[in-house]
Amino acid sequence: xKDKSSPYRMKSLxxxxxxxxxxxxxxxxxxxxxxGAGRPTARPLYLQVKDQLIRRVLSGEWRPGExxxxxxxxxxxxxxxxGTVRKAIEEMATEGLVTRHAGRGTFVTSHRGDYHxxxxxxxxxxxxxxxxxxxxxxxxxxxxxAGKEVATALxxxxxxxxxxxxRVRYFEERPVLLETIFLNRQQCPNAEAAFEELxxxxxxxxxxxxxxxxxxxxxxxxxxxxxxxxxxxxxxxDAGAPVLEVERIAYSLGGDRVEYRVSVCGGDDIHYWxxxx
Amino acid sequence: xKDKSSPYRMKSLxxxxxxxxxxxxxxxxxxxxxxGAGRPTARPLYLQVKDQLIRRVLSGEWRPGExxxxxxxxxxxxxxxxGTVRKAIEEMATEGLVTRHAGRGTFVTSHRGDYHxxxxxxxxxxxxxxxxxxxxxxxxxxxxxAGKEVATALxxxxxxxxxxxxRVRYFEERPVLLETIFLNRQQCPNAEAAFEELxxxxxxxxxxxxxxxxxxxxxxxxxxxxxxxxxxxxxxxDAGAPVLEVERIAYSLGGDRVEYRVSVCGGDDIHYWxxxx
DNA sequence: CAGTGGTCTAGACCACATC
DNA sequence: ATGTGGTCTAGACCACTGA
Numbered sequence: 388x389k390d391k392s393s394p395y396r397m398k399s400l401x402x403x404x405x406x407x408x409x410x411x412x413x414x415x416x417x418x419x420x421x422x423g424a425g426r427p428t429a430r431p432l433y434l435q436v437k438d439q440l441i442r443r444v445l446s447g448e449w450r451p452g453e454x455x456x457x458x459x460x461x462x463x464x465x466x467x468x469x470g471t472v473r474k475a476i477e478e479m480a481t482e483g484l485v486t487r488h489a490g491r492g493t494f495v496t497s498h499r500g501d502y503h504x505x506x507x508x509x510x511x512x513x514x515x516x517x518x519x520x521x522x523x524x525x526x527x528x529x530x531x532x533a534g535k536e537v538a539t540a541l542x543x544x545x546x547x548x549x550x551x552x553x554r555v556r557y558f559e560e561r562p563v564l565l566e567t568i569f570l571n572r573q574q575c576p577n578a579e580a581a582f583e584e585l586x587x588x589x590x591x592x593x594x595x596x597x598x599x600x601x602x603x604x605x606x607x608x609x610x611x612x613x614x615x616x617x618x619x620x621x622x623x624x625d626a627g628a629p630v631l632e633v634e635r636i637a638y639s640l641g642g643d644r645v646e647y648r649v650s651v652c653g654g655d656d657i658h659y660w661x662x663x664x
Numbered sequence: 665x666k667d668k669s670s671p672y673r674m675k676s677l678x679x680x681x682x683x684x685x686x687x688x689x690x691x692x693x694x695x696x697x698x699x700g701a702g703r704p705t706a707r708p709l710y711l712q713v714k715d716q717l718i719r720r721v722l723s724g725e726w727r728p729g730e731x732x733x734x735x736x737x738x739x740x741x742x743x744x745x746x747g748t749v750r751k752a753i754e755e756m757a758t759e760g761l762v763t764r765h766a767g768r769g770t771f772v773t774s775h776r777g778d779y780h781x782x783x784x785x786x787x788x789x790x791x792x793x794x795x796x797x798x799x800x801x802x803x804x805x806x807x808x809x810a811g812k813e814v815a816t817a818l819x820x821x822x823x824x825x826x827x828x829x830x831r832v833r834y835f836e837e838r839p840v841l842l843e844t845i846f847l848n849r850q851q852c853p854n855a856e857a858a859f860e861e862l863x864x865x866x867x868x869x870x871x872x873x874x875x876x877x878x879x880x881x882x883x884x885x886x887x888x889x890x891x892x893x894x895x896x897x898x899x900x901x902d903a904g905a906p907v908l909e910v911e912r913i914a915y916s917l918g919g920d921r922v923e924y925r926v927s928v929c930g931g932d933d934i935h936y937w938x939x940x941x
Numbered sequence: 942c943a944g945t946g947g948t949c950t951a952g953a954c955c956a957c958a959t960c
Numbered sequence: 961a962t963g964t965g966g967t968c969t970a971g972a973c974c975a976c977t978g979a
Contacts (some may be wrong), residue, residue: 430973490975
């Protein structure tokens with residue numbers, strides 16, 4: 388959970404056998420034997436294992452939905468006890484990176500239905516129905532320079548190109564949600580073409596399947612404001628009607644900012660739902 | 665994290681020595697010895713320990729900020745290994761119920777500054793400043809019948825009485841947030857008097873200190889709508905200006921609904937912030 | 942059936958905080 | 961010096977899955 392470790396120096400304890408993951412690990416115990424006191428403590432072995440496993444997932448060695456080697460195999464590969472590897476994997480599971488099934492194995496999390504139903508889905512009708520489903524429509528997909536605002540959000544340069552996707556979602560035949568999505572083209576090459584062709588229902592599932600990018604965290608800012616004329620027309624509202632604006636930045640497993648999305652929601656019978664603990 | 669266990673029947677393995685916590689635990693191993701196959705599996709020991717520890721925290725045996733017995737003492741008390749007790753406590757720590765400090769001990773989480781800075785604080789100015797601080801004003805505290813809406817939110821009867829508290833928060837001398845708070849008087853007796861007298865900055869810290877109730881989860885629904893005349897006046901807005909409405913239900917450690925709060929936020933330079941993963 | 946993750950134990954050593 | 965939580969090991973048995 389909390390990574391409060393010091394900078395760590397690699398030393399002995401090479402992962403044997405496995406051609407995979409081949410990096411050096413240094414246990415706290417060995418560090419103590421090797422060097423004098425007063426030095427920075429080694430990062431715990433299970434966190435080093437976790438780091439490497441995350442890196443291997445990122446590299447695409449195991450794709451979303453696929454299963455990792457068993458605890459025993461990984462323990463052998465790294466030359467550690469099963470318990471240490473288990474602790475690494477358990478943290479990944481707690482963080483939602485992998486899902487474990489007794490008797491089957493450990494699987495890389497996917498946005499596919501089975502695992503995370505409707506994570507990051509925030510809009511619901513007053514009666515509790517989710518705003519999504521097949522009730523979507525793509526308005527346009529294109530590429531353009533980021534500009535100041537998008538560049539700031541994605542931490543790129545204003546001259547860098549991004550893919551821009553505009554969608555509308557409906558509830559009971561009425562347009563209620565206008566989404567403007569910007570994707571970092573350095574991470575998602577030709578995204579505008581891919582989305583134009585596929586028009587996927589779930590952006591994040593598509594990112595996963597096309598680019599092997601897993602969205603694990605989002606950061607959102609909400610405010611109420613008056614609709615612009617263009618928005619009012621799209622959402623069939625009176626000019627200046629109140630709308631809910633949600634700015635979202637989505638982060639990948641690697642911590643990169645992949646998506647900047649502005650959603651504008653019209654109609655006070657549609658709400659944004661959040662559960663926090 | 666995931667409690668996917670079956671109903672469990674208590675049997676042997678009484679917690680010895682300790683006059684505290686005295687309940688019966690049944691290990692999976694013992695269950696297997698005692699009864700035939702095909703029966704429901706016992707709830708794992710570490711989860712039973714966790715349940716009991718939570719119950720003991722709720723009972724006020726250790727108050728927020730105080731420390732629990734050490735792993736060794738608890739292990740002796742329950743007649744289990746240190747590792748099993750550790751796993752129970754670690755889950756509680758992951759869920760934010762307790763905080764652990766090497767060399768010092770395990771402490772019941774408190775809303776006091778040190779531990780959870782600004783959990784559940786959601787409103788920020790456009791420049792990122794938190795809307796809170798000393799810039800608050802109590803408009804009124806009273807008691808009244810819940811009525812249908814509040815009763816539904818708090819899962820009580822419309823005739824039951826609740827405490828009602830109204831506050832305004834300011835940003836740069838401007839009123840920006842109008843909070844209407846309803847507390848279940850069955851859990852918080854005479855809350856209206858206590859809050860009238862103390863006018864605390866943090867409702868949740870006050871609940872903790874006065875009633876030993878720890879808020880651990882909130883459920884929120886947001887929407888944009890036009891300000892009512894009364895709201896417009898309080899928040900110095902034009903009639904019908906867009907406002908952000910947040911309905912919140914706050915749950916205690918025991919899972920009870922303690923607070924229903926409606927916050928109305930005026931000004932499109934104030935936003936609600938949410939980070940999810 | 943063999944292999945997987947899930948639970949539980951027992952013991953070692955460590956860094957850290959407190960007295 | 962003592963006691964705390966943090967890491968790591970080694971091994972046991974369990975329930976569940978799939979061939």
